Amino acid sequence: xxxxxxxxxxxxxxxxxxxxxxxxxxxxxxxxxxxxxxxxxxxxxxxxxxxxxxxxxxxxxxxxxxxxxxxxxxxxxxxxxxxxxxxxxxxxxxxxxxxxxxxxxxxxxxxxxxxxxxxxxxxxxxxxxxxxxxxxxxxxxxxxxxxxxxxxxxxxxxxxxxxxxxxxxxxxxxxxxxxxxxxxxxxxxxxxxxxxxxxxxxxxxxxxxxxxxxxxxxxxxxxxxxxxxxxxxxxxxxxxxxxxxxxxx
Numbered sequence: 040x041x042x043x044x045x046x047x048x049x050x051x052x053x054x055x056x057x058x059x060x061x062x063x064x065x066x067x068x069x070x071x072x073x074x075x076x077x078x079x080x081x082x083x084x085x086x087x088x089x090x091x092x093x094x095x096x097x098x099x100x101x102x103x104x105x106x107x108x109x110x111x112x113x114x115x116x117x118x119x120x121x122x123x124x125x126x127x128x129x130x131x132x133x134x135x136x137x138x139x140x141x142x143x144x145x146x147x148x149x150x151x152x153x154x155x156x157x158x159x160x161x162x163x164x165x166x167x168x169x170x171x172x173x174x175x176x177x178x179x180x181x182x183x184x185x186x187x188x189x190x191x192x193x194x195x196x197x198x199x200x201x202x203x204x205x206x207x208x209x210x211x212x213x214x215x216x217x218x219x220x221x222x223x224x225x226x227x228x229x230x231x232x233x234x235x236x237x238x239x240x241x242x243x244x245x246x247x248x249x250x251x252x253x254x255x256x257x258x259x260x261x262x263x264x265x266x267x268x269x270x271x272x273x274x275x276x277x278x279x280x281x282x283x284x285x286x287x288x
Contacts, residue, residue: 040186040193040215041269043101045158051091052157058084059155076148079133079155089127092162098263101128101161101188102175102219103226106266111164114229121168128163129154130189132181161188174223182218185211197221199270201241203231233267234274242278249275 046052062075075081082088098108105114107125114123129136133154140152153159163176186196196212197205205221207213216222237252238244256265256272265271 040102040188040197041099041104042191042194043096043161043188045189047157049091049095049157051088051095051160054084054088054091055082055155055157055160058082059151072149077151077155078148079129079136081148082155085127088160089125089162092127092160093125094262096162097259097261097268099266099268100164100175102163102179103221103229104267104269105164105226105229107162107164108263110266116172118169121166121172124165124167126163126165126176128161128176130159130161130184130187132183134181135183158189172223172225174220174226176219178220178223179218184215184218186215194269199230199234199273201231201234201274203227203229203234203270205230230267230270233265234271237265237271238274238278242281244275244278246279246282249279253279 059077062077062081065075066072093107096107098106098110100107105111111123111125116122131139131153136152136154136159137147140147140150145152166173166175166177186193196208196215198208199205204227205216207216220226253272253275255261256268256275258264
């Protein structure tokens with residue numbers, strides 16, 4: 040999982056503030072709050088926000104690292120009983136957001152809750168159709184996620200193998216893998232393909248090539264990053280460690 044910084048000055052944050060500002064201005068003019076609700080269900084800028092979040096995330100799904108931009112089209116499933124699409128995901132589920140607001144004495148729609156908080160919203164891949172193919176946001180549903188991509192700890196919570204398999208480094212990581220089904224065979228295959236595509240020589244990849252590749256994969260100044268960039272970068276660093284250990288022998 041790649042750590043996502045959520046700068047408050049971002050265009051995505053401004054998109055949400057713009058909606059809240061319009062609704063609030065209408066209320067101030069005398070329109071009842073029931074007609075100008077402040078909840079995600081009434082949000083009118085979904086498409087714009089989704090595109091801004093995808094751009095902010097360098098084109099990658101917040102949970103899986105798969106491409107959500109033009110690359111998503113190339114991931115058309117081999118069967119017609121399921122499909123992939125980009126989705127706006129609540130890190131704290133909408134149901135929990137409503138429950139927390141009501142527990143504080145607020146009224147959903149009248150009062151602003153976490154369901155319209157920029158820090159709680161990310162772009163993620165959604166699998167639609169056959170349940171056996173579900174992973175990511177649709178598998179999680181309302182279940183809690185002990186580790187989320189806006190937590191810096193997510194960068195070290197998961198280990199990846201050359202085969203594309205994923206392992207948690209702690210109990211919270213393992214729970215997150217289960218709730219998101221990050222060990223789904225489809226994701227394993229995608230990750231393996233990304234590793235093989237960028238590191239075809241495996242551990243025999245020259246040191247200079249590994250170092251140059253890591254620099255590209257972790258370059259936050261780039262408008263987009265390769266799919267599963269954090270996975271490939273971790274594998275590349277592991278190969279560098281192997282080279283370092285062999286020099287010490």
